Amino acid sequence: MSHARITLDRDFTIADVPARLFGSFVEHMGRCVYTGIYEPGHPEADDQGYRKDVMALAKELGATVVRYPGGNFVSGYNWEDGVGPRQDRPVRIDGAWHTIETNAFGLHEFVEWARRADMEVMEAINLGTRGVDEARALVEYANHPSGTYWSDLRRKNAAAMGTSEEPFGIKLWCLGNELDGPWQIGHKTAEEYGRLAQETAKAMKLVDPAIELVAVGSSNRRMPTFGSWEHTVLTHAYEEVDYISMHAYYQEHDGDAASFLAEAVDMDGFIEGVIATVDAVKAAGKHSKQIDISFDEWNVWYQEGLDTEDQPDQVAKGWNTHPRLIEDKYSVTDAVVVGTLMHSLLRHGDRVRIANQAQLVNVIAPIRSEEGGPAWRQTIFWPFARIAELATGEIMRLAVQADQVHTERYGDVDVVDAASTYDAEAGTVSLFVANRGLEEPAEVSLDLRGLAAKSILRAEVLRIPEGGDRHAANDLQTPEAVGLVPLDGIRLEESTEGAGVHLSLPALSWSVVQLKVG
Template identity: 55%
Template structure:
């Protein structure tokens, strides 16, 4: 048994729980759109061809925002191809994923899907092969009520009311040499500033996200953010962060400590943004949109796009199958995002369906939940009120990637109106359970509502269409509250949720 002491105190506030933390991502990549959210021949398909089984799972997952249409895809996308009569839409080569895009689903279809899924749309504009005018045109199409060529075109296409999209990404990963039309920091910073300025002339209420560096491992990381924000500080509200955490690769201990890197990433980006703020003597703060994050097994064959003369529609790409350890890491990354809610104001799990996703589908067939579905759904459902920084006194272990890491990591939320408290915790130990001794004396009157753990003796267990329920969060019978303390035993390699309340 690993003894761990934790302390909760309502004075240890980080910031409010932000609903946009629980966003996701739909890109025209692989089977995310076609046979993912959209499958007209499916038995559950609605009048627009959207799978209602996927819509139900999206709502159950608790997704708040969805970023669309990319991703790498957006840097070659012509949004006009995806509006108007479907039978007149052109088929185009998608250079990002070496595929053919039929444009069956476009802006209007996505907006109807988002409304049915009860999610806020977060749009990205193409600043790879296009620029200011095309971004302004798309904004006019989406947000202007009527009386102009493009707003009236939207109305003619069946949407009388404007979509009023609030969040807009100014391109995607523009420092990446894999990006169509990738740019230097100075080139992109100027383009982002001019695009943002023009878009605000159309709709001053929008919120704009500048591209941060594509990864903390990029040579451009840090300096890219500094240069871009120096150019575009006044025009943007957020800078993006993207991070994917690799398979355990024989080093499970390091993999389980991936959130240590996410903590460092957020703190580095915000430090750079604040340095630009100080240098320019600004009062406004730039916050982080962590709009791509997940576990991604990039070395697997399914991560390799087609090649040569093969340009298929919706090929099988990036269809990782996630195990229990992956779910624990995803849960820990959610802990990191919540822990930084003072500066991370939005985040998007990449992606929603089939492509490195919590939801999987068979074309025309079944849908099911991957292991990573469960921590995301629980955090979205139960995180409420204010995020509390948890004081954790736990033994550490040495990792090859991240140095010393605590064996237990945790965050909590406190809803002052209801009195409800939720503790989210992971046990990174690969061989021993941990006993959490949680000091609740600063929050008197709390009672145990529910305690659950997601774990399995075989941390490599993965869900399938035939079995996505035999390993899921289960009631943890060891939890008890007495004398102002919570005590609970959590298994090795586990994600844990303890809900506490003051009501009988």
């Protein structure tokens, strides 16, 4: 039996909960777009070919902002290919994923999909093979009202589609993608990218001064240029951009579940390292504005999905349209890790103001769908959905005292990982808590300072199902094998400060508790 004590003090807050922290990502990769969010002719397709079953799950997921169209895809993408009459759009090869892109789905289709899904669009531009002129043209096409070449072309194309001719009003823009990576089309040095980002940002903001821009940061913490890349890029572009990006993916290696369950320790360190670099550039350059973080790609993934029997290597199989790529099946273990990664993002919500789980459907995704068939929730759907729903108000600065579990990669870490929010207007506290212990349950006491628990509004747990193991997952045959169930081991307890809460957490579990407080 493990033990932990969590103390929450009403006066110890981190920041307001950023609405954009609960973002997702749609890339022209595999079946994310085609047979994912878009499948004309499907029984659930609407008048524009969007799958209503997938959209319903996307709304339930609670994603607030969605990044598009990539990802690696964007570094070789001509945005003009995806606008205008479909019959006139060119068919292209996509070098990033070695596939054929039909361009049947493009900017107008995505903006309309996002509008129907109640999500803000975060648009990425191609700074791999293209540059300043194409970027400013795209901003004019998307956001300028009318009376110019590009804005009038948008209105003409929208009218032909039967959608609104009004400006798209896209506020968030990514200045390319992972251009520090040698795998990227148009890979650049930090100096090359920093100057290009600076000049592109200037040109884009001359078209629309209200937009917010994200500069490309390191593709991951293990890049040989990590730290120096951010420093060089921001030395050039600090005044022109508003965010620096972060990307991180995690997976279990060689059955080392204990280290995998502690990956939020790595995310914490990664975030704090980038913040330190950003603030060093701010100080050295005597800047007054603050650059924040857009963690616009994160998730658990298993890249070998590219080479499994049902997802063969793309180069070997030739050029195909929307093949299966990285359609990972997620387990209970993966869901607990995703929950803790979201805790890390919340804990740093004062500086991580945007985050996008990659991707939304089919490709390393919380939602799966089959062509002509149903859609369903993966295990990782649940922590995201509940945190997106219940994390409101202010992020609390928790004090956690917990027993330790040993890991090969991170040494001794807390067996219990937690994050919390307090909504003064609603009078609620939401606690998100994981038990990393693979075998032992955890007894957890939540002490409230300056607040008292009046009642338990919700208590749910994601755990290993009866008769299952930590690899239990949802799939086409058993789409509801793993989900949230009532957390039985919870009770209010009186203390000198008022009523607190005692939790009994099953081994390897992620839980959410919402309290009415006064």
